[in-house]
Amino acid sequence: MLDLRESVIALSYIVAAVLFIFGLKRLSSPATARSGNRVAAIGMALALGVTLLDRQIVSFWTIAIGTLIGAAIGVYFARTVQMTAMPQMVALFNGMGGATAALVSVAEFLRLTRAGEAIGSGEATSIVLGTAIGAISFTGSIVAFGKLQEILPGRPLQFPLQRLINALILLSVLALGAFVVVGGGGSPPLWMLFAAALMLGAMFVLPIGGGDMPVVISILNSLTGLAAALTGFVLHNQMLVVAGVLVGASGTLLTLLMSKAMNRSVGNVLFGAFGAAASDATATASAVGRTVRQTTAEDTAIALAYARSVVIVPGYGLAVAEAQHTVRELATDLEKRGVDVKYAIHPVAGRMPGHMNVLLAEANVPYDQLLEMDQVNGEFPQTDVVLVVGANDVVNPAARDDPSSPIYGMPILDVDRARNVIVLKRSMGHGFAGIDNALFYNDNTRMLFGDARQSLTQIGQALKNV
Amino acid sequence: MSQELILGIYVFIMAIFVGFEVISRVPSVLHTPLMSGTNAIHGIVVLGAFLVAGSADTPLLHVLGFIAVVFGAANVFGGFVVTDRMLEMFKKRETVAPKAEAEKKDA
Numbered sequence: 001m002l003d004l005r006e007s008v009i010a011l012s013y014i015v016a017a018v019l020f021i022f023g024l025k026r027l028s029s030p031a032t033a034r035s036g037n038r039v040a041a042i043g044m045a046l047a048l049g050v051t052l053l054d055r056q057i058v059s060f061w062t063i064a065i066g067t068l069i070g071a072a073i074g075v076y077f078a079r080t081v082q083m084t085a086m087p088q089m090v091a092l093f094n095g096m097g098g099a100t101a102a103l104v105s106v107a108e109f110l111r112l113t114r115a116g117e118a119i120g121s122g123e124a125t126s127i128v129l130g131t132a133i134g135a136i137s138f139t140g141s142i143v144a145f146g147k148l149q150e151i152l153p154g155r156p157l158q159f160p161l162q163r164l165i166n167a168l169i170l171l172s173v174l175a176l177g178a179f180v181v182v183g184g185g186g187s188p189p190l191w192m193l194f195a196a197a198l199m200l201g202a203m204f205v206l207p208i209g210g211g212d213m214p215v216v217i218s219i220l221n222s223l224t225g226l227a228a229a230l231t232g233f234v235l236h237n238q239m240l241v242v243a244g245v246l247v248g249a250s251g252t253l254l255t256l257l258m259s260k261a262m263n264r265s266v267g268n269v270l271f272g273a274f275g276a277a278a279s280d281a282t283a284t285a286s287a288v289g290r291t292v293r294q295t296t297a298e299d300t301a302i303a304l305a306y307a308r309s310v311v312i313v314p315g316y317g318l319a320v321a322e323a324q325h326t327v328r329e330l331a332t333d334l335e336k337r338g339v340d341v342k343y344a345i346h347p348v349a350g351r352m353p354g355h356m357n358v359l360l361a362e363a364n365v366p367y368d369q370l371l372e373m374d375q376v377n378g379e380f381p382q383t384d385v386v387l388v389v390g391a392n393d394v395v396n397p398a399a400r401d402d403p404s405s406p407i408y409g410m411p412i413l414d415v416d417r418a419r420n421v422i423v424l425k426r427s428m429g430h431g432f433a434g435i436d437n438a439l440f441y442n443d444n445t446r447m448l449f450g451d452a453r454q455s456l457t458q459i460g461q462a463l464k465n466v
Numbered sequence: 467m468s469q470e471l472i473l474g475i476y477v478f479i480m481a482i483f484v485g486f487e488v489i490s491r492v493p494s495v496l497h498t499p500l501m502s503g504t505n506a507i508h509g510i511v512v513l514g515a516f517l518v519a520g521s522a523d524t525p526l527l528h529v530l531g532f533i534a535v536v537f538g539a540a541n542v543f544g545g546f547v548v549t550d551r552m553l554e555m556f557k558k559r560e561t562v563a564p565k566a567e568a569e570k571k572d573a
Contacts (some may be wrong), residue, residue, distance in 0.1 A: 024503070024504070025488050025491075028498060030495060041550075051516050054516075058521060059522070063516050063535055066533075067535055070535060070537065070539025071539045071551050072544070074544025077544055078543070078544040090501055092507050093545050093548075096509075097541040099534070100511045100537045103518075103530050104511055106519075107530045120468055122468060170487040191499075202507075214544075221501055223507050224505075228508040228511045233471070233474050234476065236474070246484070247504040249486050250501070253480070330549065346492070352498060352501065353497035355498055361555040361557070366558050
């Protein structure tokens, strides 16, 4: 039987689990989402508060100091981070959660072996998996952070025998895990497993290119959730299992959505090293003998001013140029002239799921103006001008029309069906997939070269004189 | 296998169904806040770190517990704050329009 104190703790955990679920439920609409996040935060405060009542805790100093330091770091970054840097922020927090799960699993193993308690095979399996998955998620997230922050090169990093080496590390993780579960050797094998899993996490993200980050971040998110759930098994805490699984489900769903939006399997993203392979194959294939038509900011302003409907297609280039406010100002000016302006968001535009939506929300674009691919694709034939700002592969008609293209089959925004397309682009460089974009050579496409924000500012100024 | 493990597996499987049911209703507009919000939720592992740090009786366990608490707390606090900051920005057209009109009048 549980005594009063233990009962209060256990019941509070149930309430916390329910609050997490309610909080996530309220994320089903932007209108209720903010309160949902707060409901989840209340659940978190409750769960952490009652944990302090646990009799196992005899000293509060480490907890108090650690929490203060961690909270200060977390809140500082959360308040100061630029919205364009959100993907790396999420990767970083994700890595921290993974590290916590791994450290807790290891520490629990040490505690149990020191106390001389027999560790059952179920418990040992949870410890091994919690350590391994948490560690993989930690270093994987750190490498993803490095790529997104451009500390590490964003292109796939490959070296000879990479797959063989990764396979060997994976095998050693599995072997060490099995060794721990059957109860051999005490803690050294678990430390070795921890180290091997840390290596594996870094190695599995290194060969993945920047444009595949939406998938990678989602996978890492689901891995950390899984690691948290496994920690729940280790600590016999069902609430931790529920919370971890909720996160795991979210990460898994997003992973599937993202890879579907790229028409690639998860395995292909992880092991394909896409950008590298594709660029050698097709870089020279289609550019021969075709020219693009350039335009000026003045002509673009005229085209936009006399349009009835304009659709803006943002991509990663918008984030790089931090042009979200400029594009919104231009859209507002156009709306004042009676032009109907909408935004078309491809699921994998940017570096994480929903990246563009957050940027445009920051620039005060109302969310009912942001259209998903399926909503907007039928409207392009009636659209007068499409303004592509820093997007490339997601508007490449080759994905629809050219079976030999490496991105063939990927769902795209059918901007080429609009009456006019104006592409804002830094240069004729290739998109992430490293392939030529057939859109740029169409008769109804005009290119406006330059930094996206500068170009948009020039268009905005020119618009005043139209 | 212990009874406790079986119970844990039950909870695990039921939570998968609840999770998929709830998460599949989140619109793609909110996928970034969803990700950072769930990110904060998995920071709940910090309670495991509390238990480790609070009951540590060797220097090694103290160090492990401390690092875990710092990471976990950063994850939890940072995650919820950044999600709140993001969600604050999502506004509907109706709530924006009157403001714009008011600004016009001022001008």
